Amino acid sequence: xxxxxxxxxxxxxxxxxxxxxxxxxxxxxxxxxxxxxxxxxxxxxxxxxxxxxxxxxxxxxxxxxxxxxxxxxxxxxxxxxxxxxxxxxxxxxxxxxxxxxxxxxxxxxxxxxxxxxxxxxxxxxxxxxxxxxxxxxxxxxxxxxxxxxxxxxxxxxxxxxxxxxxxxxxxxxxxxxxxxxxxxxxxxxxxxxxxxxxxxxxxxxxxxxxxxxxxxxxxxxxxxxxxxxxxxxxxxxxxxxxxxxxxxxxxxxxxxxxxxxxxxxxxxxxxxxxxxxxxxxxxxxxxxxxxxxxxxxxxxxxxxxxxxxxxxxxxxxxxxxxxxxxxxxxxxxxxxxxxxxxxxxxxxxxxxxxxxxxxxxxxxxxxxxxxxxxxxxxxxxxxxxxxxxxxxxxxxxxxxxxxxxxxxxxxxxxxxxxxxxxxxxxxxxxxxxxxxxxxxxxxxxxxxxx
Numbered sequence: 246x247x248x249x250x251x252x253x254x255x256x257x258x259x260x261x262x263x264x265x266x267x268x269x270x271x272x273x274x275x276x277x278x279x280x281x282x283x284x285x286x287x288x289x290x291x292x293x294x295x296x297x298x299x300x301x302x303x304x305x306x307x308x309x310x311x312x313x314x315x316x317x318x319x320x321x322x323x324x325x326x327x328x329x330x331x332x333x334x335x336x337x338x339x340x341x342x343x344x345x346x347x348x349x350x351x352x353x354x355x356x357x358x359x360x361x362x363x364x365x366x367x368x369x370x371x372x373x374x375x376x377x378x379x380x381x382x383x384x385x386x387x388x389x390x391x392x393x394x395x396x397x398x399x400x401x402x403x404x405x406x407x408x409x410x411x412x413x414x415x416x417x418x419x420x421x422x423x424x425x426x427x428x429x430x431x432x433x434x435x436x437x438x439x440x441x442x443x444x445x446x447x448x449x450x451x452x453x454x455x456x457x458x459x460x461x462x463x464x465x466x467x468x469x470x471x472x473x474x475x476x477x478x479x480x481x482x483x484x485x486x487x488x489x490x491x492x493x494x495x496x497x498x499x500x501x502x503x504x505x506x507x508x509x510x511x512x513x514x515x516x517x518x519x520x521x522x523x524x525x526x527x528x529x530x531x532x533x534x535x536x537x538x539x540x541x542x543x544x545x546x547x548x549x550x551x552x553x554x555x556x557x558x559x560x561x562x563x564x565x566x567x568x569x570x571x572x573x574x575x576x577x578x579x580x581x582x583x584x585x586x587x588x589x590x591x592x593x594x595x596x597x598x599x600x601x602x603x604x605x606x607x608x609x610x611x612x613x614x615x616x617x618x619x620x621x622x623x624x625x626x627x628x629x630x631x632x633x634x635x636x637x638x639x640x641x642x643x644x645x646x647x648x649x650x651x652x653x654x655x656x657x658x659x660x661x662x663x664x665x666x667x668x669x670x671x672x673x674x675x676x677x678x679x680x681x682x683x684x685x686x687x688x689x690x691x692x693x694x695x
Contacts, residue, residue: 252580255292259577259606262288266568266650271666277656278557281564285571292575299571306570307563310653313519314368314566315559319552320522321372324529326465326551327544328485331533332475334376337485338384340478341377347385351395354378355443358399359436361489367404367654369518373485374400375661379463389458391451393662394676398443402680405610405641406438407431412614413641419618420625422633424500430634430695431641434687442679450672459663465551476533484532488521558660565653569608572651577606592631593639593692596621597685600643608651613644635692642684648677 249257266284269275275283282303289299328334345353354377362370374396382389408414408428417424476484495516502509514520534544590598600617604610617640625631648655649670659669 255575255577255580258288258291259572259575262291263650267666270650277659278560278564281561281568281650285564285568288568288571288575292577294575298574302570302574303567306567306573308566309570310566311559311563314562314653316519317368317522318372318555318559318562320519320526321369322551322555323548324485324522324526325372325376326547327526327529327533328481329376329380329465330547331529331537331539333481333484333533334380335384336475336478336481337377338380341381342385347387350381350385350387351391351444351447354381354392355395355399355439358396359403359439361486362400362403363407363489363493367400368657369488369522370400371397371657371661373488375462379458382458383463388451388455389662390454390456390672391447393456394447394450394672395439395443397658397673398439398447398676398680401645401677402435402439402442402684403431405614405645405680406435406638406684412611412644413637415611415615416618416637416640419615419622420633420636422637426634427637430691431638434638434642434684434691438680438684438687441683442676446676446679450675454664454668454672456668456672457663459661462661462663474537476537480532480536484525484529487525487528488518491516491521491524492518558657561656561660562653565608565651565656569612569651569653572607573612592621592625593635593688594685596625596636596639597643597681597688600640601646601681604644605647605649606651608649608653608655610641610644614640617643632692632695635688635695638688639685642681642688644681645677645684646681648674 262284265287266280269280269283270277285303285306286299289302294302325334341353341357342350354374357377358370358374361374378389378393378396381387382392385392404410404412406413408417408424408431413427413431414424416422417427491512493516495512498506498509498512498516515524530544533539535541596617599620600613603616604613607613607616618637621636621640625633625636650656650666655669655673658664658673659666662669662672664672
C-alpha cells in the first residue's frame with residue numbers, strides 16, 4: 246500500500262495510531278476510555294482487518310483483561326477499604342514510619358512491595374498496597390510520587406523477573422531453564438534494579454513532579470479511622486498477607502507434589518489469585534470488621550462505597566486491553582519481533598530486544614515475555630553454551646520497557662495517582678524503562694560469573 250511493504254505499513258500505522266491516541270487525550274481532552282476505543286477501531290480498519298475481526302479482537306482484549314484484572318481490582322479494593330476503615334492501614338503506616346523514619350519511608354515501601362509482590366500479580370499487589378501509599382503520604386507529608394514510585398518499582402521488578410509470575414514461568418518452559426536457578430538469579434538481579442528505579446529515581450523525580458493524589462480515593466482509602474483502637478500490626482499483616490501465603494503454598498505444592506495429588510489440587514483452588522483474595526476479604530470481614538465491633542450494615546456500606554471510584558478505572562483498563570489486542574491481532578507485534586531476530590547480536594541482548602519491541606507494540610509484559618521467548622528459542626538452539634536462565638531474565642527485563650498508552654498498567658497508575666498523561670510518562674513510563682535497562686545491565690554482569 247502506498248508503495249510500502251505490508252510490514253512497513255503496519256509499523257507506520259501503529260505509530261500514527263499511538264500518536265493520535267495521545268493527541269485525543271491530551272489536546273482534545275477525550276476521556277481515555279473513548280479515546281482508546283476509537284484508536285483500536287482506527288487501527289483495525291486501517292490495517293485491513295475485517296469488521297467482524299475488529300469487533301471480536303476488541304471484545305476479546307477488553308474481556309480478557311477484565312476477566313482477571315476486573316475481579317482482582319474489585320476484591321482488592323474492598324479489602325483495601327476494610328483495611329483503611331478499620332485503621333489497619335493506619336497501623337501499618339505508623340509502624341513503617343516508626344521503623345524507617347520519615348526521611349526513609351520510601352525504602353520501606355519498596356522492600357514491602359518487593360516481598361509482597363514475589364508471589365502476586367502486579368495488579369493484586371498494587372490494590373493491596375495502594376492504601377499505604379495514600380496514608381503514609383498523608384501522615385508524613387512526603388510526596389506521593391516519592392513514596393509511590395518505590396512501591397511500583399518493587400512490584401514491577403519481581404513481576405518481570407521472578408517466577409512464579411506467569412511471564413517468567415512460561416519462558417522457563419519455552420527455554421528449558423531450571424526454575425530454581427531462575428528464581429535465584431532473578432532475585433539477585435531484581436533487588437538492586439528495584440532500588441535504582443524505586444527509591445533513588447523516585448526521590449529524584451518527586452522534586453519535579455510531587456503529585457496530587459486522587460482525593461476521592463484518598464478519602465476512601467486513607468482517611469482517619471473512627472475506631473478508638475486500631476487492629477494490631479500482627480493481625481493486619483496476617484490479613485493482608487494471607488493471599489501471599491496461600492499463593493506461596495500453591496507454588497510449593499505445584500513444585501513438590503505430583504499431578505493428581507489431593508493437597509496439590511486443593512491448593513490450586515485456594516491458591517489461585519482470585520480465590521486467595523476472596524478468602525482474604527472474607528477474613529477481613531472478621532479481623533477488620535466484627536472483631537473491631539463494627540456491624541454488618543456498616544461493613545456492607547463500606548463495601549458498596551468502595552467500588553464506585555474504581556468504575557472508570559476498570560473501563561479504561563478494559564479499553565486498554567482491547568487496544569492491546571488490536572495491535573496483536575493486526576500483526577504489528579509479529580512484524581517487530583521478526584525484524585529484531587534478523588539483527589546479528591548476542592542471544593541475551595536479542596531476547597531483551599525482541600521482548601522490548603513486542604512490549605512497546607502490544608503493551609503487555611506477559612505477552613512480550615511469552616512471544617519473545619517463542620521467537621528467540623529457535624535462534625538460541627543454534628548457539629551452544631547459552632545460559633538459559635539468563636535468557637529468561639533478559640526476556641523478562643525487555644518486557645518491562647516503556648509502558649505507555651497501550652498498557653493497562655499505565656492507566657491504572659495514572660488514575661490512582663491522579664496524574665496527566667505527560668506526568669505518567671515522566672514517572673511510571675520512565676521508571677519501567679529504568680527497570681528494563683538497568684535489569685539488562687545486571688544480567689549481562691551476572692553472565693560473566695555464571
